[in-house]
Amino acid sequence: MPASLTRRSFHVLAAASGVALVAVPALRAQPKLEKPRLSIAVGGKAAFYYLPLTIAEQLGYFRDEGLSVEIADFAGGARALQAVVGGSADVCSGAFEHTINLQAKSQLFQSFVLQGRAPQIAMGVSTRNLPQYQGVADLRGKRIGVSAPGSSTNMVANLVLSRAGLKAADVSYVGVGVAAGALTALRSGQIDAISNTDPVMxxxxxxxDVKIISDTRTLKGTQEVFGGPMPAACLYAPAEFVQKNPNTCQALAHAIVHALKWLQTAGPGDIIKAVPEAYLLGDRALYLASFDKVRESISPDGLVPAEGPKTALNAIASFDTQVKPERIDLDKLYTNDFARRAKDRFKA
Structure with missing residues (x-):
């Protein structure tokens, strides 16, 4: 073999090696997911309350981040929370206020990306069972349907009752879910009032079928009910999980914020194509009307508003004597670090 060819081969190999040496650090810079396979528990996935989660799943945004996510759907947020506390799920897609209730019981859980900036929960009384309804006091001794006892729909109902001088013990709560079962329970007369999310409400x-008596499906309504911004649906997990799996939590935040970005410009046709047919509850037009009503309550960027945790704490402490505001560390309830990086990446 000629010497010149040998030298040329050497230089080609050297150049190739140089490229390889440059490329390897770049590959190593990609964060390794500590837990690429994980489960998310959610209470009532068909509700608009969790639409960002559904969009992230249906459009493959979790997969795009290298995640294999199993979503376990429960009847209500309280049951989804139990799954995470019990260890059968890694992360909960649930109400922000659950982190407060947990910390009050010395269990540190942390929200790391927000899905909703308003609870999207309305409370109404049955026009069939309570045609002469005059005020909240009329609910004493009545049956109130909620997604599940202990859920955020239960929390809103408790708040409405407390402001009228009633206690949770003055009524009977009935778990009805957030889909067809809730519609049936109200229309068949099994319950006298209902606190639930859209599209049901x-x-x-x-x-x-109902007369609305309290509404947090809009930012204005939320301000009137809670007196400030009220963080709602979010992804939260044990603080230890967040600390040990930062890359995984970042990937989850990326997927959710990607979905939030998509929802900012999605049209009615886009929504219909993206969600499972069963979510429409047999009425596309009403489903889309529901979406229009709650659209502004969906977080635009995944960030928990600065005053939100305090608003949530004040609301819960107003009717739950076990929650002592002075014992709750608001800064430990959430982190915006993951959502902020996702916001920057997707320009949300």
Whole structure:
């Protein structure tokens, strides 16, 4: 073999080696997921309350981040929380206020990306069972349907009752879910009032089945009920999980914020194509009407508003004597670090 060819081969190999040496650090810079396979527990996935989670799943955003996510759907947020506390799920897609209730019991859980900036929960009374309804006091001794006892729908109902001088013990709570079962329970007369999310509440409202007495489906309504911004659906997990799996939590935040970004410009047709047919509850037009009503309550960027945790704490402490505000460390309830990086990446 000629010497010149040998030298040329050497230089080609050297150049190739140089490229390899440059490329390897770049590959190593990609964060390794500590837990690429994980489970998320959610209470009532069909509700608009958790629409960002559904969009992230349906459009493959979790997969794009290298995650294999199993979503376990429960009847309500309280049951989803139990799954995470019990260890059968890694992360909860649930109400922000659950982190407060948990910390009050000396269990540190942390929210790391927000899905909703308003609870999207409305409370209404049955026009069939309570046609002469005059005020909240009329609910004494009545049956109130909630997604599940201990859920955020239960929390809103407790708040409405407490402001009228009633206690949770003055009524009977019935778990009805957030889909067809909730519609049936109200329309068949099994419950006298209902605290629930959309699309259920809009469907009942537009058919004249309920009279709305409290509404947090809009930012204005949320301000009136809670007196400030109220963080709602979020991804939260044990603080230890967040600390040990930062890359995994970042990937989850990326997927959710990607979904939030998509929802900012999605049209009715896009929504219909993205969600499972069963979510429409047999009425596409009413489903879309419901979406229009709650659209502004979906977080635009995944960030928990600065005053949000305090608003949530004040609301819960107003009716739950076990929650002592002075013992709650608001800064430990959440972190915006992951959502902020996701916001920057997706320009949300």
């Amino acid at each position: 809009t469907m009942l409202e537009q058919k004249g």
